[in-house]
Amino acid sequence: MAEDPRKRIELLWGASGRPSRGPKPKLTLEEIVATGIRVADEEGLDALSMQRVAKELGFTTMSLYRYVPSKDRLVEVMLDRAADGPPVFTGEVVDWRGEIEAWVRGLWAMYRLHPWALEARVSAPPIGPGQLAWFEAALRPLTHAGLTGGELISTVMFLLGAVRELAGISFGLEQSRARAGISAAESEAGYDAVLREFADPGRFPSLAKLVGEGAFAPSGLDDEAVDLDLDFGVQRVLDGVEAYVAARRG
Amino acid sequence: MAEDPRKRIELLWGASGRPSRGPKPKLTLEEIVATGIRVADEEGLDALSMQRVAKELGFTTMSLYRYVPSKDRLVEVMLDRAADGPPVFTGEVVDWRGEIEAWVRGLWAMYRLHPWALEARVSAPPIGPGQLAWFEAALRPLTHAGLTGGELISTVMFLLGAVRELAGISFGLEQSRARAGISAAESEAGYDAVLREFADPGRFPSLAKLVGEGAFAPSGLDDEAVDLDLDFGVQRVLDGVEAYVAARRG
């Protein structure tokens, strides 16, 4: 019953040796994946079904199973392919903080392009070519910053996680806003109002204080609110990394 | 078609006034939610179905819909209830870093108790009582550290995201390990081996170097590997916060 991890890797890396007998395949994994991504981009993960993908391609549902062992595996490959193309820097690292900031913005942009990637479950470390490319892209500047070994892995995973989660909330809100047909300001005002109603000062004193100060009130730059949240956190991590490396050297 | 956000909140807060006519309900929302949590705890989110919950309770599937508008809403409430009970500190904050560390460990423990919470989609900011309790618990020490307003929100969300994502990977691995019947060391060794095979030094130079140094090799403390990853990141954030506050004051 357990899945062969080898097959997973092979699927992600396209490393399956093609058989010599039998009819030539009329489809390719990448075609299927690209179609899946297109459907998910346009209508979300819920609209993604094997039947839907097959119909788009003009084949029967079951034909897809000659290329993909299950829908879950398909989504896994989609996630990897969607993650292709992190910002690329070459040569010597001259501004590691700038590179990480660009990396974070790039990740954010990737999620904006493929918001369904935030709906999919992620329960394994990066392993496909697309995921590894992002990992690599963050390692470069962080290595230059002075981190080594496990510190690097830790920091990259930490940043990946934070960006993903914040993007999930941001785009999730955006989507429900779109469905409800309200503006970002209205949405934030709604959240603010709910907090004002339920953030009981007895039970949630710090929160109530924060709400009272208007910290959740709609700002002028609505669309960027969560984005700004992200920036602050990233800056703190980078500050922390800098201090850590300095302390070790000093 | 759009969902009434009001109803969502009411469901989360149990704020629906009970009607006076009609038969007395034989079930309660909390009973249903608790059953759902039990099923999900034991067998994962995939095993959670309305039919399953109903059967456990000895009622028909459709009876649940008198208490919950849809399965998605049920899961939303489950997520909130599962999140109840962050570590509680009272009185003056004497060690804000220690409180945050305890908070992170508590969050980690919560996810260990309810790993299905990592499989569910989160696309909205914290709003139920359980989620807000965690928010509050982090605000307390961070406020004492010297952060204010949006900085607080940002930092808490950032930490929430990072912990969630790292827990997702850690427990996801743990689960596939359990299914495959292999040890943590074997699993890590497998990951290491895959990276050695696919981390081409031309394409992923920093990663290849890291792999070559054995950064992904199984450590003695297998079970804690990701946990340690998390600690490092958290420490950097806290360092960064400290530096930020100091700089502003200075």
Place this chain on the structure above:
DNA sequence: TAGAACTGTGTATCACTTACACAAAATAGT
């Protein structure tokens, strides 16, 4: 050139969410 291996298809099964209508139960207003 025969046999083996592989492809795409058609059919079918099973599980799941949820709409709808009904009968029994409980209350409100007379």
Place this chain on the structure above:
DNA sequence: ACTATTTTGTGTAAGTGATACACAGTTCTA
């Protein structure tokens, strides 16, 4: 007390979706 109204739990059924399996046609290998 009585009746109309509201609400509950149930039964039935529709609709969607993943995927197992067997078959017929296709392309190699020996």
